Amino acid sequence: MSRLLATTALCLTLGAMALPAAAEDAAQSPAKRNVVIFVADGLRYTSVTPETAPTMYKLRKDGVDFANSHSTYPTLTTVNAAVIATGHYPGDTGNFGNSMWVAKPVPCRMGASVTFIEDDCILKDVKALYPNDYIAQKTLMETAREAGWNTVVIGKKGPAAIEYLGALESEGKDVGDAKGLFIDDATNRPQNLDGSPSKSTVLKGALAAEVMTVTGGLTAPPFSATPNLTQQAYLRAAATQSILPRLKDAGKPFAIFYWSRDPDTTQHGAMDSDGKLVPGINSTSGRAAISNADSDLKGLLETLKQYDLDKNTDVVVIADHGFSTISHAIPNEDGSVGRNTLAPGFVAMDVGGWLGKKVFDPDREGAEVDTSSGEHPAQGNGLIGDDPEKPEAVVVANGGSTFIYIPDHSPATAKKIYAELVKQPYVGGLFVDDAILSSDKPAFAGALALSQVNFIGSSKMPRPAIIIAFRNFVAKGCVEKLEQMCQAEIADTTLHTGQGMHGSFGRADTRNFMAAIGPDFKKAYVDTTPVGNVDVAPTLAHILGIDLKGPGALKGRVASEALQGGVVPKVVKTTVASDKAANGFQTLLNLQEVDGHRYFTAAGMPGRTVGLEAK
Incomplete structure (x- = not known):
């Protein structure tokens, strides 16, 4: 018999006997809330319909529909994972992209300084290299665990760990472990597919045996697939058939963070629109991926109800970002495209040409890219200079945006690059580091400062000197009723035209799905006040009565x-505009403010950004 059931039986036996005063006070005090945060990776707000996602659609209708939602720019997974975890913007968290130049060798990346960070081992390395600058804030899950909540983090490798990096040291025995319980798709796997160490968790004892039983004898989560059915079925079974019953038996308040890979994984990898912008990510596979995530949520909600936990549990359902269809060509005025002209690494190759320098590939141990033979960087990244160990510029591809770092912070180098960038038809918007921009404002006309998008804060992680938000547009022939469902974007990626990407500043990428239901949330309420991923941790911390601590004011x-x-607060809508470049290029930023908190709707040049209001 569980501790909770034993206590209940004892109370029934005592019948009408008077409780001690302290026990009576405890019985009358309200129970601490449970919370569940469910992330459907890459889910557009406008993708949720009764047909594709009936569970999410109903939750939005019955609870709070955050109709004016905002992903944080850049609209990338780890950027928003850190924002969701801490309630701070990138300038404070130091997590600027899915891929970053960290200026130091990363051991789990074979010593490379440019790294994709959606990996437990790499995240540990980056945190060790920058302990006071990479996510130095206490996360919601870590704070809840320290305050007495049982915590469970489960889901996609990389962003799941960001929610509570310390949980990678979990004992893996039960929900009451000192660091909580952590399961991602690398759990029980000492190595990743490429042979690198995973440094994820290992399940042990009775819990390991139980999870293996409920998942059909599997000793580790399946590898991801398109659609990601088998992996998510494993995680869903572990959560609903093992973890939630254990949380019920523990009799303590709990916080669950569940990160669903789909629809993101399938929207990236689906091949049923290969080479074509239409239907793009609105394909059969894309819709199946949304249903896959919806099934995960349905299982969690039904299990909460089964164990009579739903009445004391607040559930927040969000997406880290929206999504678009990839284009590898500059669009015509009508949204059509011709043959592919933008191969992976096109920005790195351009920058090398503008500076008259060699391009080295950080994803091939710094090997020189043979431009004369048409070779391109393997992942779009480039070390630009005469020596890969001392680059003059570093280009890091992040899908719908690309970062350009200048290691010696030279305004002269930045000017050379910027003078050419502002002419490029693939550019949607430009952002320049404040110190470089202020060194010669006329030279950087057309760009906004990085501080305008909350990129400069308490973190001293290496940050880009220039950020390119790529051009996006409405694809010709798209039959979807809503413009955001038709957004295509230029992307620096090895994925194909017709597959999916995000990272841009178009509204299809910034408008993520957000909804909530539970005892603390209004019922059947459409919230038109701007809200974003950055508000999730502060709102739930308020509900739980815990304080989030850490450096930085970008909250x-x-x-x-x-x-x-x-009470509904006052909302102020404004547009920030850069000076115009000599050729007329200008970056506009549409934003909304609530009590000094800024939400970015879209940014870029008019005519090159979906959802941008030109004023």
Whole structure:
């Protein structure tokens, strides 16, 4: 018999006997809330319909529909994972992209300094290299665990760990472990597919045996697939048939963070629109991926109800970002495209040419790229200079955006690059480091400062000197009713035209799905106040009565208008405009403000950004 059931039986036996005063006070005090955060990776707000996602559609209808939602720019997974975890923007967390130049050798990346960070081993390395600058804030899950909640983090490798990096040291025995329980798709796998160490967790004892039983005898999560059915079925079974019953038996308040790979994984990898912008990610595979995530959520909600946990549990369902269809060519005015002209690494190759320098590939141990034979960087990244160990510029591809770092912070180098960038038809918007921009404002006309998008804060992680938000557009022939469902974007990626990508500043990427339901949230309420991923941690910390601590002032707010008794705040809409470059290029930033908190809707040059209001 569990401790909770034994206590209940004892109370029934005592019948009408008087409880001691302390026990009576405890019985009358409200129970601490449970919370569940469910992330459907890459889910556009406008993708949720009764047909594709009936569970999410109903939750949005019955609870709070965050109709004016915002992903944080760049609209990338790890950027938003850190934002969701801490309630701080990138300038404070130091997590600027899915791929970054960290200026130091990363052991788990074979000593490379440019690295994709969606990996437990690499995340540990980056944190060790920058302990006071990479996610130096206490996350919601870590704070809840220290305050007495049982915590479980489960889901996609990389962003799951960001929610509570310390949980990678979990004992893997039970929900009551000192660091909570952590399971991602690398758990029980000492090595990744490429042979690198995973440094993820290992399940042990009775829990390991139980999870293996409920998942059909599997000793580790399956590898990801398109659609990602088998891997997510494993994680869903572990959560609903093993973990939630254990949380019920523990009799303590709990916080669950569940990160679903789909629809992101399938939207990236689906081949049923290969080479074509239409239907793009609105294909059969893309819709199946949304249903896959919806099934995970349905299982969690039904299990909460089964164990009578739903009445005391607040559930927040969000996406880290939206999504677009990839284009490898500059669009015509009508949204059509011709043959592919933008191969992976096109920005790195351009920068090398503009500076008259060699291009070295950080993903091939610094090997020189043979430009004369048409060779391109393997992953789009490039070390630009005469020596890969001392680059003059570093180009890091991040899908719908690309970062350009200048290691010696030379304004002269930045000017050379910028003078050519502003002419390129693949550019949607440009952002330049404040110090470089202020050194010669006329030379950087057309760009906004990085501080305008919350990139400069308490973190001293290496940050880009220039960020390119690529051009995006409405694809010709798209039959979807809503413009955001038709967005295509230029992307620096090895994926194909017709597959999916994100990272841009178009509204299809910034408008992520957000909804909530539970005892603390209003019922059947459409929240038109701007809200974003940055508000998730502050709002849930407020509900739980815990304080989030850590450096930096670039924070979100408590979305009080969505809570019971909450009042709708005043919203101010503005547009920030850069100076115009000599050729007329200009970056506009549409934003909304609530009590000083800024939400970015779209940014770029008019005519090159979906959802941008030109004023």
